[in-house]
Amino acid sequence: MSDLTQFLRRDLPASIVVFLIAIPLSLGIAAASGAPLLAGLVAAVVGGIVAGALGGAPLQVSGPAAGLTVIVAGTVADFGFAGTAAIVAVAGLVQIALGVSRLGRAALALSPAVVHGMLAGIGLVIALSQVHVMLGGAPQSSAWRNMLDLPGQIAGHHSVTTLLGLGTVAILIFWPRLVKASLLPAALVAVVSMTALATAIGADVTRVQLPDEPLAELIRPTWPDAPMREITVAVLTIAIVASVESLLSAVAVDKLHDGPRANLNRELIGQGAANTVSGMLGGLPVTGVIVRSSTNVAAGARTRGSAILHGVWIAAFVLLFAGLMETIPMGVLAAVLIVVGLRLISLAQIRTYTRHRELPTYVVTAAGVVLTDLLTGVALGMITAAIMILWRLTRSEIRLVEQAPGDWLVTISGTLSFVESARLSKELGNLPPGAHVEVELHLDYLDHGAFETIKDWKSGYERTGGSVRIREVHDSWFHQATAGRLGDGKRTPRLIGSWSRWQNMDQQARGAMEAGIAEFERSVAPLVRPELADLARDGQRPQQLFITCADSRLVPNMITASGPGDLFCVRNIGNIVPPYGAGDTSVGAAIEYAVDVLGIDRITVCGHSGCGAVRALMNDAAGSTGSSLGPSLTGWLAQSGVRFGDLGDEERCCTDNVYQQLINLRTYPTVRAAEAAGRLRLSGMFFDLTEARMYAVDPIRGEAHPISAKSAV
Incomplete structure (x- = not known):
């Protein structure tokens, strides 16, 4: 297939689909940020054309993102929108410097639980503020105040704005389940149908307002009249959050297609260039957006031409058909943002972090963002993640099972350090005297203090008439320590060797296959059971x-x-x-x-x-x-x-x-x-x-x- 044919068959239709999604989302995000609505459209155009042309993730689509809404709203409140535009432009320069310094992957060092917790918190903040708009009221200054005022807002008298908003929510939820046509995205259908309904019934509602001459009324950035420390914090916050969100999105998009992989450093440079241009033109900050990017891939895009062209379509639509956008009720856009915000709270991610025991980090970050502010919430999440790491590094799992009368199996897995010595001694002390004990070690690490604890217990237990056999799986920390070379030796992992090589491990009491099955159920099954359970459920x-x-x-x-x-x-x-x-x-x-x-x-x-x-x-x-x-x-x-x-x-x-x-x-x-x-x-x-x-x-x-x-x- 020639490049032109591929463009016409794949990229052109995909660009139209993404364009149709980007219009309502860009307007809604600008409204939720407290910025001029035109700023959201400027960011969508610049994100599509500049980031699409210069970025390192060809199929990623960039534009204003819900994940930055809370940050931008706070920045606008502190510095005004002209000052915010200047901060966005400088934040873009910081991103370019990060990309040139080849620090693209360093931005991914932040725990995913913290990042997704941050996005969940932001999503909840957006939903709490926009539900007031959909109900005909006005959002308060904080998420906490929005929660306190919500019961009164729900109980109050509501206008047709509420009905239009509820209709929008219903379409956004049910349309994808009923209709599979990719050229009719739910956001577009919801906004168009509710706008048409509002126009048909002559509803007296607040609607979108755009300048009559968009090019002449672009807001010029102005350096904020504020302390440099506050400006620096705002610049770094936008630069870092935008970078992390864009890179995480690029990595996620890579998993959706078989094309070229993302160059993360180049992507940072492209995102930085887009933010600098967007700020200079009076636009919102730009990031890679997973919703638009995944839609781009699903619609059949093969090159960066789709992302670039979607920005061109938005620019043409704003210049030629601004009057159509001014018929859209603001309550409808608020409803779109409510659904977008709540979808940032992913049940699948919550299940994943529960399974990996990282849910506390996710919850603390999300709650911190909602109850305090974004930076405090992220800081609390990072502290929680560090505490969880330290807790895991000093914890091991110890299980005592009586396999037969007088025959005990002790399984110790994880990291075994001197911190665990007291608990280890207590658990081993619960074994009855004179029994045969097999100690099976599944260790990632064993320090000298824990080694001495096991060694001393073994000697004492055998002096009282018991027998102890130490068996190691996957590594040989204990035997290396016994030989005086803890951490030096290498051995073949159990599951790579053939049955014949490992028959003697079970003293030839069973056949080779039976021994292998027993080894699988003992050491591997606990690791793969969650994955196999998911496959059994989902097919x-x-x-x-x-x-x-x-x-x-x-x-x-x-x-x-x-x-x-x-x-x-x-x-x-x-x-x-x-x-x-x-x-x-x-x-x-x-x-x-x-x-x-x-x-x-x-x-x-x-x-x-x-x-x-x-x-x-x-x-x-x-x-x-x-x-x-x-x-x-x-x-x-x-x-x-x-x-x-x-x-x-x-x-x-x-x-x-x-x-x-x-x-x-x-x-x-x-x-x-x-x-x-x-x-x-x-x-x-x-x-x-x-x-x-x-x-x-x-x-x-x-x-x-x-x-x-x-x-x-």
């Missing part, structure tokens, strides 16, 4: 179909560093894909299920070195006689269709086989249709067992090239 959503050989030396999830739910695997002798319509249909069934039902976007055929199936095919091609292969295996291999270029090069024959199976894949109608629609891509790989290195198979020549730069060294 599988694999990213790709992985067709590879049944060879026992090849472990797909290990060589791709993937986990449960990532790969939909098909394994057979020789990683063969019989052509469509051949006798065997099992592989074809898997292909159709993966593409048509699971909606995977990639099929990979992976061969490997030393493949017995390829050797059998090579012998057959060389005219060898006396083959001992059975009829079923002979018939199966005959479906490969492979033609070897050089029978003297076994590795090349293995890649020839992978190349041929890619050709066979394209004989399937479902594969051809999905590939033609741009929903599916095919790739070939070759794994060298000796080198433990993966190669990509060239789809044109069939040659193998190292996948990673490190592999090529």
Whole structure:
């Protein structure tokens, strides 16, 4: 597909969808910030064109963001809007300096729980203020006052503004569930339909007001008449929060597409340039916005052309159709902001932080933002995160289980330091004397004080007639300390070794498979259980179909560093894909299920070195006689269709086989249709067992090239 064709088919329609969403959001955010409505539109135009052209995240869409509403409102109250515009312009220069200094990733060092807690708090502040506007009143000066006054506002008499607002909320909630048309976003439908209703009934409500000559009435930035310390705090606050929000959004957008990854330092420079221009033109601060960006990706955008063009559409609309925007009731925009604000409080994130025991950080940050101010809330969140880290670093989990009369298992996991010595001694002291005790250590760290505690207890317990066996999983802190070299040694992780290597671990009381299962349930199951529970509840959503050989030396999830739910695997002798319509249909069934039902976007055929199936095919091609292969295996291999270029090069024959199976894949109608629609891509790989290195198979020549730069060294 040519660049022009891709632009017309993908980026142009996507830009229109994003433009339709950006108009109501930009107006609403400006209103909630206490800024001129034109400032929100200026920021949307500049964010689209400047950040879109210069940023490092091609599919990210920038503009005024709800996450900065509280900060901007406070800045406007302190310095006036002309002063705020100057502060925004300087904040952009700070962002450029951060990007030039290559500190893009440093901004991501802030705990995600703090960032999302901050956004949740901001969302609640926005909702609490805008609900007063939707109910026909006026917001108070703080979230706390808004909460106190809300019951009276709800009980009071309301005008048609409230009905228009409630109708807007209803459309925003139910429209996406009822209609899947991407060209009709819920925000646009809600604003247009409620505006039309207000006009039809002649409602006497407050509406949007824009300058008659937008270009002539742009607000010029003016340096604030305030102490430099206060100005510096405002500049750094906007620069840091805008940077973090933009970079988090860029990272999130990367997960939504298969295109080029974001260059975070360049993205900072682009965002800084956009903020400087926006401030100079009298606009709001600009950030990357996940709502508009995810919509951009979902609408089919492939390049930065979509983000840039959406800014052009907004500029044209403001200059040519400002009168239409002035028919929009302010209560409708308030309702849009209420829904946007509440959606910043993500239940999925709350569940995630609960599972990872970071909910206190999230809650403290959100509550701090609501009850105090943004900087205090973030500071409280960071302090909470630091306390949680220190608490985790000094805590371990100790469990005592009686497996049989006189037979005890003690499991100690986490970090074991001298701080835990007293609790450890107390727990071990609860064991009855004279028993057989197996101590299983799952440790990230063991210091000398805790080591001495275990060692002294072991010696004392064995003197009273008991027996103690120390067993370590994943690392060998205790045994290294016993040998006098704590922290020096290395060992193969238990789950990488084969069964035969680890049979003696359980004193050969069980078979190799049973020992492996017991090891999984003991050491791995607790780690993967939450992920597997989610997959069991939500169903599988694999990213790709992985067709590879049944060879026992090849472990797909290990060589791709993937986990449960990532790969939909098909394994057979020789990683063969019989052509469509051949006798065997099992592989074809898997292909159709993966593409048509699971909606995977990639099929990979992976061969490997030393493949017995390829050797059998090579012998057959060389005219060898006396083959001992059975009829079923002979018939199966005959479906490969492979033609070897050089029978003297076994590795090349293995890649020839992978190349041929890619050709066979394209004989399937479902594969051809999905590939033609741009929903599916095919790739070939070759794994060298000796080198433990993966190669990509060239789809044109069939040659193998190292996948990673490190592999090529």
